[in-house]
């Protein structure tokens with residue numbers, strides 16, 4: 312509880328990422344409809360929602376990997392749509408990203424993976440980089456694994472290694488896509504603790520996408536609940552628990568979707584989008 | 588009507604594809620020019636690693652194939668030359684066909700099979716595994732980081748391999764020449780050098796540089812445009828090989844005609 316309010320005080324609630332009326336689509340198919348919210352500097356924002364609700368798409372837009380059809384994404388005051396490549400590179404050096412499946416470079420060892428951003432973007436000499444890599448791996452509890460290849464690590468270790476790589480350039484904003492999906496509860500809890508530790512230690516702005524309720528409530532300062540490409544609720548974990556929104560309640564209470572009732576409904580669903 | 592439409596569409600698609608290749612090559616060239624002014628420690632290392640894979644790794648199989656093709660050329664041409672009583676010309680026929688045409692072409696085909704396919708598979712599986720996205724979020728451009736070193740390696744290694752293939756092709760021809768056409772190794776090599784002009788070798792090498800560009804651009808382009816899912820990597824690899832072979836032969840035709848008509852001997 313105390314930790315939760317701390318970053319808020321430190322940064323005075325500046326906006327780190329502003330999302331304004333963003334729409335995104337894959338081809339004809341619109342997957343995000345009119346999304347608007349702010350992530351404040353130093354807070355941990357959790358984006359919660361079912362599979363296919365558009366969380367990953369939203370996160371990719373925040374990192375500038377995908378361009379919105381309309382609307383704006385403002386990161387530290389820059390509109391991502393129109394940042395020239397040089398400034399985009401500078402901006403991205405302030406990002407740390409842990410992808411859904413880790414996205415570690417399979418042809419490099421864990422040590423090389425973690426070292427890559429520093430090697431490419433700084434002039435530090437090899438021994439300094441080595442120390443830095445050990446430090447980052449130590450931080451995520453993976454010391455001694457420098458020479459392993461990603462394929463030799465378990466799922467949880469890969470996620471940790473991805474976090475270590477995300478931390479190399481001392482980012483200001485950390486993005487996590489499903490950090491604990493597919494991990495057993497103990498390992499998943501370990502990742503949650505790691506995220507909390509990073510927040511305490513560095514006061515980073517953290518955006519976490521997840522569908523795991525327990526993990527969301529453990530780490531979030533504020534959260535967004537998404538459903539079919541829309542934000543249906545936004546607020547602190549306490550406010551969320553008190554929400555009366557039917558879809559939010561359904562998500563939190565783990566109630567399955569209702570079967571479509573009656574023959575007409577079934578017929579409608581089976582023949583939808585068919586040209587007969 | 589439908590036929591014309593299909594053919595027209597295919598032609599347009601083909602042109603667009605070649606345009607994409609040109610853009611990709613341009614971006615690599617830009618990266619190569621700006622690189623010395625930026626601090627990029629791993630760049631040299633990556634070029635060397637690619638050059639080893641493209642060049643040194645290809646030497647054993649290329650040597651054998653070039654040697655055999657040289658020998659086959661000698662055997663095939665000997666049929667006719669013997670009838671004409673001109674068996675002594677076998678060295679000349681082998682030398683010219685190998686240096687001008689077969690050396691560069693065999694080299695290109697071997698590199699397509701070994702490296703063009705590997706480029707597509709490597710970049711394609713990185714794409715499927717979000718590694719390309721990871722590069723971008725680290726402010727590293729996948730084209731600059733992955734494609735440019737491959738291009739530089741290929742452009743240097745293809746002519747080198749071609750010279751080597753030329754040499755082994757001639758040696759292959761020499762085995763026949765010595766065994767069945769009354770040459771000694773010395774007189775065969777002498778006859779070879781007599782019959783070759785600089786331009787035979789140089790035009791072959793110019794073609795091989797262009798082949799290197801084509802192979803890398805196609806392999807990388809196919810890798811970068813890989814769809815979602817592991818089976819798409821296989822598809823990209825296959826189409827990288829098929830498209831490179833086609834484009835290499837097409838480019839070969841264009842250059843050979845150019846050399847023939849624009850600069851006759």
Ligand SMILES: Nc1ncnc2c1ncn2[C@@H]1O[C@H](COP(=O)(O)OP(=O)(O)O)[C@@H](O)[C@H]1O
Pocket residue numbers: 337342360361362363364365366367368369
């Ligand atoms: N590359 C893509 N091409 C087409 N549709 C996609 C693509 N990626 C995701 N989608 C669709 O967009 C919607 C949202 O996907 P996503 O953002 O991955 O959801 P989540 O991460 O919440 O599970 C889904 O309906 C999905 O089918």
Ligand SMILES: [Mg+2]
Pocket residue numbers: 366367368411489
């Ligand atoms: Mg997702």
